[in-house]
Amino acid sequence: MKIDTSLFSGARVFRLEEEWDCLVKRVDSEKPALSVEESELNALRQLGLTEYESRLYLVLVKMGPVKASELSFRAQIPRTKTYGTVNELERKGLLRIITGKPDVYSPASPGEVLMPIVNKLSRQLTQAESVVEDLMLTYQSNRFVKRDGPKEAEDFWEIQGRPGVINKLNQIFSDASKSVNYCTSATGLVRAYKAHCDFLEKASNRGVAVRIAAPVNSENAVVVREIAEVLEFKPLDKPFMQNFVTVDCRELIVMETQPEDLRTDQGADKGIWTTNRLIVELHSELFERLWNATSVRKLPPQTA
DSSP states (O other): OOOOOSSHHHHHHHHHHHHHHHHHHHHHHHHHOOOOOOHHHHHHHTTTOOOOOOOHHHHHHHHHHHHHHHHHHHHHHOHHHHHHHHHHHHTSSSSEEOSSOOOOEEEEHHHHHHHHHHHHHHHHHHHHHHHHHHHHHHHHTTTTTEOOOOGGGGEEEEEEHHHHHHHHHHHHHHSSSSEEEEOHHHHHHHHHHHHHHHHHHHHHHHTTEEEEEEEOOOOTHHHHHHHHHHEEEEEESSSOOEEEEETTTTTEEEEOOOOOOOSSSOOOOOEEEEOOOOHHHHHHHHHHHHHHHHOOOOOOOOOO
């Protein structure tokens, strides 16, 4: 609305315009401030916005373009903070200024600016989850490792209990980058299939050469067929004197099984884990001799 000033003196015109400005401001102030949900503020803060930036951006998204004179009140932020907040939102690409009399502030699309940040955080969380799972496995396996041996045996650690041995094996399978050589008994092969198959298959998919050698009989023939589908397997003519695993020619676990049954959740097994280069290389060479001396032969029929 425009005041017709031709009917009044100069002083009177000035007072009328001043009163009109006050009336407009009072009407504006009586309009309710836009409410924002605390969950919305928290979500935007997690994406890197401050509380003032979050409030101002939410107002713009919900109301559309807003005049500068209204922005502070609508967003419920101090007027002295509005200018700096607007500049920061503009720098982040969340706001654009439409120049005019007065200037108007308009929001950028949340999908164009915020969704890429959400996707990046999602990828980072997935990577963090994978790291935490690996750390959980390492923590769980190391609970069973005794490290109080004498100084001359500092390269050797004892692992107690079948669950402890299984957890430690799964950890080093997860860390393998080149090779896994696994020599076990006929019954141990069934346990290995139940306890390690997923970890060994993942290692194989990463390009790790996974080789397993074990005696074959009618009781484990089904497991042998399953393993041979995804991993390299050779049957041993008779049980070897040790159950052992080498990984990347840098780690070795030698296992003593008590009792020799199919359970994976309990057992008084003992394992010796070592990174002693000489001992690991000797066992790696021993596995190579066993592997090269064994030929692939027809599997026995499975039991009914």
